[in-house]
Amino acid sequence: MSTDVHNNNTHEDHDYTTTGLNHRKMLMWAFLGSDCMFFGALIATYLVYQGKSLVGPYPIDVFDIPVTSVSTFVLLMSSMSMVLAYAALTQNKINGFRIWMASTAIMGATFIGFQVYEFSSFSTFHVDIESCAEQKVKYGKFDDYEAELCSNAKEDHVETHDGLKPQTNLFGTTFYTLTGFHGAHVTLGIVWILSLLFLSYKKGMITPERHLDVDLAALYWHFVDVVWIVIFTVIYLFGVFPFPGS
Amino acid sequence: MSKEEIHHPTAKQYFRIAMVLSVITAIEVAIFYLEFLGYWMVPILVVLSTGKFALVAMYYMHLRYDHKLFTYLFVSGVVLATVVIFAIISLFSFGIGRW
Numbered sequence: 397m398s399t400d401v402h403n404n405n406t407h408e409d410h411d412y413t414t415t416g417l418n419h420r421k422m423l424m425w426a427f428l429g430s431d432c433m434f435f436g437a438l439i440a441t442y443l444v445y446q447g448k449s450l451v452g453p454y455p456i457d458v459f460d461i462p463v464t465s466v467s468t469f470v471l472l473m474s475s476m477s478m479v480l481a482y483a484a485l486t487q488n489k490i491n492g493f494r495i496w497m498a499s500t501a502i503m504g505a506t507f508i509g510f511q512v513y514e515f516s517s518f519s520t521f522h523v524d525i526e527s528c529a530e531q532k533v534k535y536g537k538f539d540d541y542e543a544e545l546c547s548n549a550k551e552d553h554v555e556t557h558d559g560l561k562p563q564t565n566l567f568g569t570t571f572y573t574l575t576g577f578h579g580a581h582v583t584l585g586i587v588w589i590l591s592l593l594f595l596s597y598k599k600g601m602i603t604p605e606r607h608l609d610v611d612l613a614a615l616y617w618h619f620v621d622v623v624w625i626v627i628f629t630v631i632y633l634f635g636v637f638p639f640p641g642s
Numbered sequence: 643m644s645k646e647e648i649h650h651p652t653a654k655q656y657f658r659i660a661m662v663l664s665v666i667t668a669i670e671v672a673i674f675y676l677e678f679l680g681y682w683m684v685p686i687l688v689v690l691s692t693g694k695f696a697l698v699a700m701y702y703m704h705l706r707y708d709h710k711l712f713t714y715l716f717v718s719g720v721v722l723a724t725v726v727i728f729a730i731i732s733l734f735s736f737g738i739g740r741w
Contacts, residue, residue, distance in 0.1 A: 472664060
């Protein structure tokens with residue numbers, strides 16, 4: 397960031413540019429617009445291959461909606477925390493700014509923790525059916541993955557520890573690519589937020605006049621939140637919905 | 643402070659929006675467990691998540707208060723992404739093997 401820019405423009409939203417708008421803010425919005433297309437392509441790929449996996453596990457076997465709902469709630473609250481940090485800065489409440497920025501970073505890290513837990517539980521997912529014959533009598537029918545395992549098994553007892561990995565099936569490949577890229581975005585956001593938090597202890601670096609530095613980070617953070625809103629509905633909730641052919 | 647900032651929501655309004663977002667998420671999860679809704683679940687969830695998306699973009703990202711050009715930049719990206727999603731799905735659903 398050029399020092400001259402700040403010295404010449406007290407109100408960073410109103411630079412003397414051809415549009416009258418700040419170039420950095422314009423660039424951020426253009427980037428977010430293009431990032432929409434990036435995630436759009438990943439979501440489209442996931443949807444195209446939905447129900448096309450030749451072997452399990454399938455979404456219905458591994459998704460844990462209550463756990464993902466909690467992580468979604470955490471990310472939504474981190475967005476509120478971020479916007480409160482920005483509001484505190486514009487009101488020159490630097491301590492409030494620091495508290496809200498720290499809580500945003502903590503909630504972001506919690507979300508990543510949930511994702512690590514989810515990835516690890518998916519990759520260690522296992523099925524242990526004592527007796528395929530007994531299971532069929534007990535529950536009437538199997539879910540798809542259990543039925544597939546039993547029909548391919550040479551013995552009545554089935555046990556598998558393969559888990560869901562990116563190379564397991566099309567679901568694994570598209571799911572990990574999409575959510576992995578989202579997780580990478582969140583991680584970058586946490587680094588950005590922590591950088592601003594540390595900079596706030598350096599005199600003159602984070603001030604109400606230089607609020608745009610925080611505004612840009614906030615825009616990025618809210619963007620990863622809206623992307624997750626879409627992922628949660630389309631991938632998780634629709635993922636276990638019994639669409640024909642899925 | 644610039645003119646736009648004066649109209650930004652207060653901390654209390656930001657908190658209310660967060661509560662609305664949380665309630666919508668809770669409704670989404672509840673709807674997910676209502677099996678009798680069948681295919682109706684899909685449009686309901688799409689509307690609810692679109693509402694959440696719009697709330698965050700308008701109030702937290704300040705699009706409602708900022709210059710319209712920012713809205714055009716972002717919305718054009720969202721629209722293009724949606725078109726890409728439907729185009730790819732249509733291509734793979736109806737187009738494979740036709741050429």
